[in-house]
Amino acid sequence: MSLARTVRKRRGLVVAVLAGALLTSACGLKPEVKDQLAQGGTGGGGGTTGGLDSGLGGTTGGTDATTTGGTTGGTTGGFAGGSTGGTTGGTSLTTGGSTGGSAAGGSTGGSTGAAAAPVQGQGTTTGIDFKNKTIRVVLHGPLTGAGVPQNSFKSGGPKYWEQSGPGGGPRLILGGYKVIAEAVDDKYNAQDALRACNAASKTAFLILGGAGTDQIQACGQSQVLRRANVPYLSSGVTETGLGSLPNYFATSLTYRQQSPLVIKMAQDNGFLKKKWAIVITGTPNFDDARESFTAELKKVRAQGAVGDFSDKDIFLTEKAPQNCVDVGNKLRAGGYESVYFLGQPLFFGQCVQQYPSATYTGPGPSFGIQSVADLACRTGVAGFKGFYLHPTPDKAMSQGLAKGAPAFTDDIEAGIWGAMQSLEQAFNLVQGPLSRESFTAALAKAGAPGGVLNPAVYNGGSRFGGTGAYVNRITCNGTTGAIKTIANYKK
Amino acid sequence: MDVIAIEFVVPVVSGAVQGCVYGLLGLGLVLLYKSGRIFNFAQAEMGAFAAFMTAFADQGSGFLPDMPVWAAVLFGLVTGVLLGLLVERVVIRPLFNAPKVTVVVATAGVFLFLFAIEGFLNGPGPRSATRIIDGNLLQSGGLRVTKLGGVIVLVLAALAATSALFFSRTRTGTAIIAVSQEPTATRLVGISVERTAAFTWGLAGLLGAIAGILLSGTNGVIAPGLLTGLALVPAFTAAVFGGITALPGAFVGGVVIGVIESFAASNIPKTIIPGSGKVVLFVALLVVLLFRPAGLLGKET
Amino acid sequence: MSVYAPPAEDAAVAPAGRHRVGRSFGPIRWLPRILVLLPFVYWFLYRIPSNEAAAPIAADACIYAIVGLSLNILIGYTGQLSLGHNGFFGIGAFAAAYSLTVRDVPFAATFVVAALCGALFALFMGVVALRITGLYLALITLVFGLTLEESLFEVKFLTNAGAGQPADRPEFLFDDRNFFYFCLCFLLVALYIDYRLLKSKAGRALLALKENERVAEAFGINVTAFKLLAFVLSGTLAGVAGALLAYRIGIVTASGLGFNLALTFVLMTVVGGLGSRLGVVLGASLFASLGFLLESTWVHSVQSFLINVLSFGNETAKTNVESAIVGFIGALGLLLTIVLNPGGIAQQISPITRWLSGKPFSLHGDKEAGPASVEGSSVRA
Incomplete structure (x- = not known):
């Protein structure tokens, strides 16, 4: 009783704290979100105006650069060249391109080979942080609701990208880009899954469906994802309603x-x-x-x-x-x-x-x-x-890990690790600068050879590309x- | 015979056992309603919390030493009592003069709080529950009654009888009733309202813990929120059905509710009426409340 | 204790003194108040919606606020504890999704369908509430909501069972920002309805019903009619909110409309402050955005700190705590509010709201003018 009374006397304080918390939380958005906002805004604008210029410059630069380095060098160079050319007035485009190409091409290109680093303003590059060189991908799964260990959904991705690189370190792709894989909860129902996927489409480059048929189907059919060209990859589940979607890929056999x-x-x-x-x-x-x-x-x-x-x-x-x-x-x-x-x-x-x-x-x-x-x-x-x-056998579990990396705790973790392995292969298929569009096009044309997972083969046809199961x-x-x-x- | 066995005997028997589980949980609900006109929405989760503690102690996981089963169960029961006392002291007592809706919402808050704490300790995933006894009492064809099921029936019958006697024969029991009906007058007579409430909640915690441990044992697994989803609403229905002011009512109500629910669920195909068990529950509750609000064993007031 | 008195009347009958002095200063009295309100208006109507990640959450807040208002009519004004609002809400959501996707009903008309369906089911519960009252009503509404979730919402040809019934927004609402303003319009209409209701004879009748049905009847109030009116109005609002949710997400499934949602609805209304319009809207917005606030704003660092403290540096414990922290903070806040401040947010901010409505600032205010009759006997057993 007396406790309650003393607190009641301090009600002014409680009011102040609560009101302050509410106000500031509403106003002070985390810097990350603000950054994404700014990037989305300016990136979009740049895409229409700067995109054309740099595109032209890019191709010229690219051909020049291939002799010295890889395509990565070509596009980086091309972009630099294009923008220079654009500012000078457009007539000196080719010159700009070639200089840019040779300048940047040699250094970055040689190390990565065929796959191309992303370029700001070419295609949809949401989720790519050009400054910190990261690519954000989101995996949705039933962290709660289905009664499976949620830790494995969260740890599978980081275990691949952070711990399975050379010497147990991070794996870098596309000339130094790091993939950040984050797991979000779909609560084992389609409604929350779609909510999570649509929200993720604003911040992630692509979305992976971890598990759960209804949830995967809801996200796969999402209008928001389709309109923003978000590539959506999931393990094979149902075929209902997923057969003819431009951005959907099943990576294993459907039921x-x-x-x-x-x-x-x-x-x-x-x-x-x-x-x-x-x-x-x-x-x-x-x-x-x-x-x-x-x-x-x-x-x-x-x-x-x-x-x-x-x-x-x-x-x-x-x-x-x-x-x-x-x-x-x-x-x-x-x-x-x-x-x-x-x-x-x-x-x-x-x-x-x-x-x-x-x-x-x-x-x-x-x-x-x-x-x-x-x-x-x-x-x-x-x-x-x-x-x-x-899709995830114990044999492959033991094959998959680099030296020094910790062992998998269960099949979920190993499965997600395998999915990330296939994802890296898919990233490396991309010709030209990485964007949601170029990624989808490249993956649809070919497939991923797999490793922990059986190969997925699309070859321009059906998106139910699973080829086998353990x-x-x-x-x-x-x-x-x-x-x-x-x-x-x-x- | 075979058809009758599958469509009639099996659901009736397994429903009756399941219903005893509801009744066990319903006992605690009746106790709290009888003593303070409170619907405790946290009752199932309080039981689940005790069951979690038992499982932790039994499996020696994390922060608890590995204990033998009896010690683990004892530990679970003690946690249940302490939890009941704590809830009364921290949440219920400050709301003594608050309207009933606030108290009900507060118990829902306790449920959410326990849910989160269980998440902290266990994670949202399932954990295998402790079973105090293994094996089957009888098994033939589709029919199976586990020994644990038998224990539940016995425990429920014993508890229902004891608590009925407790309220009619003992001084504390009558004090509880007196407090619920005339708190001010009771205080004048020299009975501590606070102490009585604390006692009631401790008892409710104990009943909840017994229910939680036995119920999670029959269910095999335990996860945060699982028992609430599984048994809270049927337990409420059972309590009201049997007469929420009569303790043996929870027993009778539980068995009736368990049988009709299981009967409906197994005989009405999901393609015709999905969730037929719940529909029957709703209809039964509606009928009882409309035509005999005091329940089967309750007295009209 | 006290019957709710609309603020305007309150001011009118208030004994003169400082109020009258204040009034003579006119603009000087209002200017600081407007200056304080302006940033709020700017943030809530412009800054937040223009953030891509926050706009959908803001829409959620509007939708929840409508549900809060709907629930407030029943619990706050009429004193009927309904735990089955997930049912009315879900009916609206499925009705809109079904009529749009399967029956090709025009978009605008789906809201009418949703409102009608919500009203119809609420009418049914209203009839039940004529006979069953108090906590028994709470129980039967709870079972009603659960039954709908497991039964009607799983009927394949209506709801597509577990797969969910899709509901695509029309082109002009595809942008989340536009959709937020769309939801806001509905919220404003709901607020206006609520405001008019309390001003009218019906509103006063509902409040009288809450105090004592028999006395109300003795004063010539038609208990049956007004109870049904409260239910129907509440169901209509909940149905419309459900339809908005269907379009907000794009799909409706039964398992998203269960016991937890029903609890959330009641909790946010009580935490907001029963009987207080502003409190309910704030409470609902808080619950709708809690997850977002904890994940995507500066509060996140507070949360991370909490997680580290609670997990004692243990890695497994840390993941567990992470997954349950939002629920923990919500539950803790709820318990603190109820135990320390049974009047909810409305009571906590009442000094500010009183000041904003033109009265002199005072931390303790006069309790009578706060959210009325929270201390009264809302629900009798």
Whole structure:
């Protein structure tokens, strides 16, 4: 009582502090944001007026520079030359270009080779900080909401760009540019994902979809991203509504593409002939996964390879079910032995708890397998086993790391590390100065050879470029889950 | 037989066990409502906090030493009581004269606060919960009752009976009722209103902790906010359904709510009515409140 | 305790003395007040919206403020605690998105659809509220909101289930800055409606209802009609706000409209100050922008400092703390406000608002003129 009274006496102070905090927080935006603002504004203006001049100068400078250095040198030189030429009056453009080219070309160009450094004013270069030489990319994932370790979503990117370079140091691309990968929370729902993506499009060069089908689809279809030409790369999930987007790239197999491989995996590991159930989230974005797998299962059933299976063996769930009591009851009652599961990791853990005796398979919870396996194993379900198609195998995990870098904590971190590896390959494909447009064009024409991930091949065609998937087997090793890669299936 | 077993017996049995969990949480809600006309929106999260503490102590993670299960559970229960006392002292007591809406919102604030603290200690991800007992009581076909489920039923029955006796037979129990009805008069008689409130909240903390530890055990995993999302609203419904002023009402209400919810969820396909469990809950609550506001076991006032 | 008295009347009946002296000085009295207000107007109407990152947050603040006003009609004026406003809000959002995307209804008309749907569901809850009152009403509205979230909002052909129902803005609103001004217009209209409501007989009837329904009835107030009116008005505003949110984000999903949102709505209204228009708007804006303020303004360094303190330099703890810090600060602020200042922000800033409205500056003010009847019995059990 007396405490409250003394504070009440000091109400004036509380008022002052609160009012002050509110006011200043509203007014004093962090310098970073202000910088981005200023850059966006002037950069845009420069793009229209200065862009033409420097473009002309750039090409001349570029050809000159290629003899001495790389394309990097060419464009840097070209830009310098172009601007000089532009100011002198436009007639001496070629001269400006060639001098500029030779001046800057030799020094920077030689070291980086083919890929080109970004140039202010050429194409959309949001997210590139020319002064500090950084490129900002944003990854969205369910840091909260799906029940997976959020630390791994945050640490996967920095682990690649900060710790996996030469000697365990940072990796630099495009002649000294550093990539800053930041993870933002999409709270495991499409609404918050789209909110986060649209906000990120103002500050990031490109956006990566970490996990979660509905969220990836919402961001992929975003008008804001499309209009600002933001390249959007995600792991393969649904194909609904993502097929013909100019800025979308799937870097691994979609669920529909995985369906025949799941059957093959079941056959190879001896659980195809068992009694099947499908447990899948009832979102329309999983319709293609469900329909294709059901079709595959019915096809092999017609060949006599599977026992009874019909549509009554498909169990749809809510987006984020609160427990697995009901589904668990049904699995137990039906005596199912093989379960194709596609849904939220936390829910998966609860189902394994409820009904541990089946072999769980499918794309699984496509992320967070390690934490889910740990959960299942620690709660005493020692007999738990699962087979998954997953882009990130343990073998590649060990291959991927440079000397001196810390080991991965789980599959999420390794998966994001792999995605960053492919991203670097994509950056290096770019011809001419880096911009959102040139990046998209370069990636669409070719693909990324991968490393930790299987190659992604676009070749100017479909953007569902995944080519293969690793088969991972999960068993319990005491109270932790052990993931082992046992095969690599090609599409 | 087989069809009946799957569509009737299984949901009824598993729903009844699940309902006892709601009832267990509902007991604490009833206690606080009975003693101070408070709807405590933090009840489930207070339980979850105790369950987290138990899990931390059990797994020896981070800041706590590795303890045997019984010590961990004891530690969790003690945290629950302390938490209840703390909430009463810091949040509820200063609001003694505030309108009910403010108190209700304050308990929601406590929920959010605990949610954040659990985030600090654990991160937003799941952690496997401590189970005081493993194994199945019976399993045949689709039907399965774990030993833990059996424990829950027993604990709930015992607690409901004890607390009913407590309110009608003991001096402290009657004092609590007296404070809730006539605080000023009670004070005149020489009963400390503050001490009574503190006692009630400590007890509510204990009940919450018991519920939280058992519930997270049946659920297998525990994460910040998970128990609130899972059981708070059904527990409220169970409490009101059984009669929010009658302690055994939480038991009866819990079982009824658990059974109808599970029955609806397993027999109404998601494609026809999504979330049918919740719809049934809403309808049941509406009907009870409209036609028998005192609940099944409550007295009309 | 005291029935809310509109500020204007308050000034009129106030005993003379210093007020009258002040009035005779006219411009001298108003000039400093206008000078103080001007930077606010400049910042909020020009500087913040012209920041690309802040404009969408400012739009959020407007949307939340409309919800706050809508909730204030029920909780603050009428004394009906509704915990199901996420339901009305979501209905509006889905109605707008569905009618625009699936039914090709013109953009402007989608707001009418959203308002009607919000009103219709609120009317239903209003009918329920005729029989069920107090905390029971709070409970049933809570379950109502949750039921909508898990059931109606998951019906595939209406809402596209988990995938979400898209709602694309028309061309002229594509720019976030324009969209902010668009939302601001709606907020101003909502404020005007709220202002007119309190001025009218209906408003006084609602306040009387809050004090004591039976007494109000004895004075000839039609309890049924006015209760329903409050619900319908509240539902309409919430529905429109929902529609704005749908366009603000571009997609609506059920899982974004759950229990936490319902809580947030009530919390921001209470923290803002029940019964106070300005307080509610400020409280709502604060909650809408809290995450942004903590991440993107100078407050971020305060936050980083806090994170370091709270995590004791432990790396794992640090990541955990980072992910929960926004919620922590929000919850802490909420508890402090409620326990120390049950009148919310409105009570805290009342010296300033009183001064701005033309009265002499005094830190303690006269409590009677503050946000009325916060101390009264708002909801009875």
